[in-house]
Amino acid sequence: MKQQLVVVGNGMAGVSCVEQILKQAHNFEITIFGDETHVNYNRILLSLVLAGEKSADEIVLNDIGWYQSNHIRTRLGVKIAKIDRFEKVVFNEDGGATEYDKLILATGSSAFIPPIPGVEKKNVHVFRTLDDTRELLEKAKPGLKTVVIGGGLLGLEAARGLQVRGCEVTVVHLMETLMERQLDATGGEYLKRKIENLGIRVLLPQQTAALFGNGHIDGLRLASGEELEADLVVIAAGIRPNVELGRQAGLDVRRGIVVNDFMQTSDPDIFAVGECTEHRGQTFGLVAPLFEQGRVLASAITGNPGPGFAGAAPATKLKIMGVDIFSAGAIDESEAGVEAVRYEDPSLGVYKKILLKDNKLHGVILVGDIEDEHVYQDWLRSGTDLTLLRRQVLFPPRDADPGLAVAALPDSETICGCNGVRKGDIVQAIHKHGIVTLQQLKERTRASTSCGTCTGLCEKLLRAVTPDFQEETKTTLCSCVPFSFEQLRDIIRGQQIKSVEEVLNVYGNRKGCEVCKPALSYLLDMLWCGEHEEDRSARFINDRVHANIQKDGTFSVIPRMRGGVTTPDELRRIADVADKYKVPMVKVTGSQRIDLLGIKKADLPSVWADLGMPSGQAYTKGVRMVKTCVGTEFCRFGVQDSTRAGIELERRLENLFTPHKFKMGVVGCPRNCAEATVKDLGLVGQDGSWQVVVGGAAGKSVRKADLLITVETTEQALEACDLFFQYYRENAIYLERTYDFAERLGIEKIRKETVYAAEEEKRALLDRLARSKAMAKDAWTEGQNPVNPTQFVQIQPMEARVS
Amino acid sequence: MITDTCWTPITTVDKIPLHEGRAVTVNGIEIAIFHLEKRYLTIQNKCPHKGGPLCDGIVAGTAVVCPLHGRRFDLETGMAVRASEPSSVATYPTRVEDGVILVDLTSEDEVTA
Ligand code: SRM
Ligand SMILES: Cc1cc2nc3c(=O)[nH]c(=O)nc-3n(C[C@H](O)[C@H](O)[C@H](O)COP(=O)(O)OP(=O)(O)OC[C@H]3O[C@@H](n4cnc5c(N)ncnc54)[C@H](O)[C@@H]3O)c2cc1C
Ligand code: SF4
Numbered sequence: 001m002k003q004q005l006v007v008v009g010n011g012m013a014g015v016s017c018v019e020q021i022l023k024q025a026h027n028f029e030i031t032i033f034g035d036e037t038h039v040n041y042n043r044i045l046l047s048l049v050l051a052g053e054k055s056a057d058e059i060v061l062n063d064i065g066w067y068q069s070n071h072i073r074t075r076l077g078v079k080i081a082k083i084d085r086f087e088k089v090v091f092n093e094d095g096g097a098t099e100y101d102k103l104i105l106a107t108g109s110s111a112f113i114p115p116i117p118g119v120e121k122k123n124v125h126v127f128r129t130l131d132d133t134r135e136l137l138e139k140a141k142p143g144l145k146t147v148v149i150g151g152g153l154l155g156l157e158a159a160r161g162l163q164v165r166g167c168e169v170t171v172v173h174l175m176e177t178l179m180e181r182q183l184d185a186t187g188g189e190y191l192k193r194k195i196e197n198l199g200i201r202v203l204l205p206q207q208t209a210a211l212f213g214n215g216h217i218d219g220l221r222l223a224s225g226e227e228l229e230a231d232l233v234v235i236a237a238g239i240r241p242n243v244e245l246g247r248q249a250g251l252d253v254r255r256g257i258v259v260n261d262f263m264q265t266s267d268p269d270i271f272a273v274g275e276c277t278e279h280r281g282q283t284f285g286l287v288a289p290l291f292e293q294g295r296v297l298a299s300a301i302t303g304n305p306g307p308g309f310a311g312a313a314p315a316t317k318l319k320i321m322g323v324d325i326f327s328a329g330a331i332d333e334s335e336a337g338v339e340a341v342r343y344e345d346p347s348l349g350v351y352k353k354i355l356l357k358d359n360k361l362h363g364v365i366l367v368g369d370i371e372d373e374h375v376y377q378d379w380l381r382s383g384t385d386l387t388l389l390r391r392q393v394l395f396p397p398r399d400a401d402p403g404l405a406v407a408a409l410p411d412s413e414t415i416c417g418c419n420g421v422r423k424g425d426i427v428q429a430i431h432k433h434g435i436v437t438l439q440q441l442k443e444r445t446r447a448s449t450s451c452g453t454c455t456g457l458c459e460k461l462l463r464a465v466t467p468d469f470q471e472e473t474k475t476t477l478c479s480c481v482p483f484s485f486e487q488l489r490d491i492i493r494g495q496q497i498k499s500v501e502e503v504l505n506v507y508g509n510r511k512g513c514e515v516c517k518p519a520l521s522y523l524l525d526m527l528w529c530g531e532h533e534e535d536r537s538a539r540f541i542n543d544r545v546h547a548n549i550q551k552d553g554t555f556s557v558i559p560r561m562r563g564g565v566t567t568p569d570e571l572r573r574i575a576d577v578a579d580k581y582k583v584p585m586v587k588v589t590g591s592q593r594i595d596l597l598g599i600k601k602a603d604l605p606s607v608w609a610d611l612g613m614p615s616g617q618a619y620t621k622g623v624r625m626v627k628t629c630v631g632t633e634f635c636r637f638g639v640q641d642s643t644r645a646g647i648e649l650e651r652r653l654e655n656l657f658t659p660h661k662f663k664m665g666v667v668g669c670p671r672n673c674a675e676a677t678v679k680d681l682g683l684v685g686q687d688g689s690w691q692v693v694v695g696g697a698a699g700k701s702v703r704k705a706d707l708l709i710t711v712e713t714t715e716q717a718l719e720a721c722d723l724f725f726q727y728y729r730e731n732a733i734y735l736e737r738t739y740d741f742a743e744r745l746g747i748e749k750i751r752k753e754t755v756y757a758a759e760e761e762k763r764a765l766l767d768r769l770a771r772s773k774a775m776a777k778d779a780w781t782e783g784q785n786p787v788n789p790t791q792f793v794q795i796q797p798m799e800a801r802v803s
Numbered sequence: 804m805i806t807d808t809c810w811t812p813i814t815t816v817d818k819i820p821l822h823e824g825r826a827v828t829v830n831g832i833e834i835a836i837f838h839l840e841k842r843y844l845t846i847q848n849k850c851p852h853k854g855g856p857l858c859d860g861i862v863a864g865t866a867v868v869c870p871l872h873g874r875r876f877d878l879e880t881g882m883a884v885r886a887s888e889p890s891s892v893a894t895y896p897t898r899v900e901d902g903v904i905l906v907d908l909t910s911e912d913e914v915t916a
């Protein structure tokens with residue numbers, strides 16, 4: 001008969017321990033009780049949910065299918081109130097009883113609420129669970145005055161999350177130093193400056209004396225007498241292990257539920273794991289040692305005890321973008337026999353302190369530059385003798401090829417500290433299961449699923465070990481804003497950000513570069529349908545002066561010639577301009593229009609005025625042109641009026657920006673004289689219908705376009721074009737041509753989400769397109785209304801000043 | 804009062820938008836003046852690679868990215884940012900007085916690459 005195993009606590013340590021038990025040969029029927037109503041999620045990432053970088057769904061660790069397929073009885077939203085050790089029964093709050101043979105307590109901890117008068121008021125929150133996070137998200141609004149009590153890891157992450165939501169945040173910390181358990185005074189000072197630079201106020205050392213307000217919070221009084229206004233208060237003053245159950249059951253309980261090296265409590269049938277435990281006088285607040293506990297417990301409870309749990313000195317890393325903090329081991333250098341080696345660069349904001357004892361690494365603090373963090377972890381863990389590396393301890397040697405460095409690591413090297421996954425485990429999993437993507441690696445080994453800081457290392461390892469490594473499409477835009485394009489899209493939309501500068505200041509390195517600035521400019525334009533603050537300095541020169549820069553610094557001018565159709569009058573004007581400005585070359589382009597090459601920047605406005613034609617956008621990531629053939633008008637084979645349809649299509653979409661350039665073609669019959677099937681978007685005329693084709697290419701790549709839909713009327717065809725066009729604008733990654741986009745998504749998905757989408761989704765796409773179109777204008781009108789006085793004008797030096 | 808005669812008044816601050824650069828030719832020297840948050844910095848306009856107009860580059864922090872082939876130069880030192888592209892551009896001391904940008908064209912700060 002199966003034994004009953006009951007687990008109280010559906011959190012990170014408890015479920016991870018169950019995962020380990022499932023890996024062993026066992027004879028248990030497992031029941032998990034959790035008083036939160038959610039499946040097991042990654043608590044560590046709540047800060048990122050608060051900051052809008054992840055959604056609640058994205059932090060789920062074990063979905064409901066996992067519980068089902070492992071035959072785990074799951075009771076969510078149920079709190080265990082009592083244990084009867086003699087009958088071996090647990091009771092939930094309603095009195096419902098569940099028998100057990102073995103019991104695991106994994107109750108975690110709760111936020112510690114200091115006994116400050118007024119903490120019971122409305123709008124005073126803690127930050128521990130998904131529900132807490134959701135409540136905070138509901139309240140956080142731009143301009144809301146918010147005070148976070150506590151300047152440890154949790155408090156700072158909460159402060160940052162609320163601040164990116166637009167709240168005005170002040171952190172009040174009791175101690176002289178932020179994160180004083182991980183940093184020394186100097187490190188804390190560096191951290192403080194970085195946090196303040198983000199726009200968060202930091203007050204320390206400051207004790208909160210009282211919270212005041214009538215029912216809800218209005219503000220708080222500090223011990224110094226100062227008062228702070230506050231509409232929202234978050235208390236992050238530490239955690240307390242949840243020990244009530246253990247105490248009630250009469251187990252040995254001190255600060256935590258006391259366990260031996262095999263995670264057994266004072267009752268041999270009751271085990272405990274996670275933050276609720278106390279092991280050799282130590283309690284815990286980070287996941288890495290808790291997962292180790294889970295492994296030990298799993299072996300012990302299934303009757304295969306291996307080495308016991310030896311405690312741990314875990315490493316801490318702050319998860320605030322742009323504020324890099326890493327700390328591991330000891331921080332106190334006053335201890336006998338400990339030497340400190342330091343490095344400081346105030347203007348770079350870099351501080352490093354390495355503590356050595358007996359020529360071995362004893363502790364490390366890194367602020368501002370944590371790239372070598374895993375080297376230190378390795379030295380700490382393995383107790384490497386550093387005598388010969390003394391000169392390099394602050395700047396450990398880096399291999400030229402990081403892939404090689406990873407490949408050279410010993411198999412015992414821990415790659416994922418949180419989940420205790422060693423290099424050997426990963427390499428073995430890669431070979432055994434034919435893993436080629438990071439996602440597969442995560443699913444198999446759990447590496448890089450907790451705090452995510454070893455993701456880079458895992459990727460390097462994959463790259464080094466497997467020849468077929470597949471990069472995930474979600475790579476970051478660039479190192480200035482280390483998020484994927486998709487994430488940035490959600491962030492900008494979610495946070496209502498309206499300028500490139502704001503994105504860079506809040507989510508990036510405050511600088512930006514030629515890669516991210518144009519990409520962000522595009523995102524803002526697309527998401528806000530042109531109703532945002534356009535920052536010209538973030539655009540490539542072509543988009544500042546609406547012409548294509550040439551190798552000698554002059555520009556080329558290609559006016560719009562819709563459908564490739566022109567008039568004698570237009571041609572005359574083009575000829576006159578070519579004469580007047582002594583244009584070095586006039587050329588018919590590959591896109592059925594005329595190029596004037598070699599024009600000086602200062603002449604652009606008058607060239608445009610003299611031409612009297614709109615911009616052909618030949619210089620930008622935007623709508624280029626529609627190439628057409630002569631169609632029914634003149635051709636003896638023509639079955640559709642391709643010229644008219646092409647001109648209309650160009651009118652509908654011109655002046656809009658796209659992720660990459662966007663070229664179209666319309667042909668009157670399948671002979672395809674204007675090459676519509678190798679364009680980003682094409683219409684191919686047939687007797688009585690149009691084929692709408694997308695994702696074609698005849699440039700760097702050659703690709704035949706996919707059929708999106710066949711429709712009867714020209715109006716239907718044009719609507720299908722609009723749908724695909726806007727869908728590409730919204731879903732492609734910046735600089736992704738339609739030929740890559742169509743391959744990545746697959747035509748089936750594109751069809752389903754455009755022409756075959758629900759009526760209201762189609763309407764929404766068309767509405768957004770219409771809004772953008774309403775804001776779009778012919779860029780060449782800026783020739784007469786420049787955005788700044790020297791947009792085109794060459795600055796002339798001043799006359800020497802008369803003194 | 805400008806006492807030092809080597810400072811040449813070039814143009815007024817409103818002529819150079821934030822995070823952009825503009826070229827000016829003074830006494831036959833083509834310079835590019837850039838506007839960063841609270842200061843103005845001047846370098847030679849011609850990119851040492853193939854003569855690209857640096858004034859038209861995107862500003863990335865305190866560097867400018869050449870619009871032709873993307874070399875980066877630090878505006879403060881004139882040094883190429885990437886060690887793999889050893890080259891540099893001249894920099895010129897720049898200051899602002901009464902809304903006028905003044906550049907010292909006599910003391911081209913030569914940097915050794
Ligand atoms: C002027 C023109 C050549 C000509 O004299 O015919 C031209 C000129 C340039 N092409 Fe093109 N392309 C021109 C038609 C084409 C075509 C043919 C077409 O449009 O039907 C193609 C193949 C179709 C396509 O777009 O894929 C074409 C594929 C490219 C590519 C490869 C794109 C790809 O992903 O495959 C580039 C590079 C890029 O965009 O990354 C490129 C880039 C360029 C740039 C803009 C390079 C640059 O960034 O400076 C050239 C500008 C020259 C200059 O100094 O002004 N050009 N280029 C044509 C302008 C058409 C127009 O009226 O707007
Ligand atoms: C915002 C935030 C950021 C963090 N960042 C990091 C980080 O960067 N790195 C790191 O290592 N750690 C971090 N941590 C800490 C980490 O999340 C915890 O160490 C870990 O979750 C502890 O796991 P646990 O299973 O012991 O407790 P929990 O995950 O809290 O799980 C305990 C569960 O048991 C339930 N429970 C309690 N009592 C009962 C009962 N009587 N009946 C039924 N259910 C009960 C609780 O509701 C809870 O769901 C962070 C924590 C937070 C809140
Ligand atoms: S595609 Fe060719 S054959 Fe058909 S109408 Fe156009 S020009 Fe005529």
Ligand code: FES
Pocket residue numbers: 850851852853854855869870871872873874
């Ligand atoms: S000319 Fe400047 S990078 Fe080539």
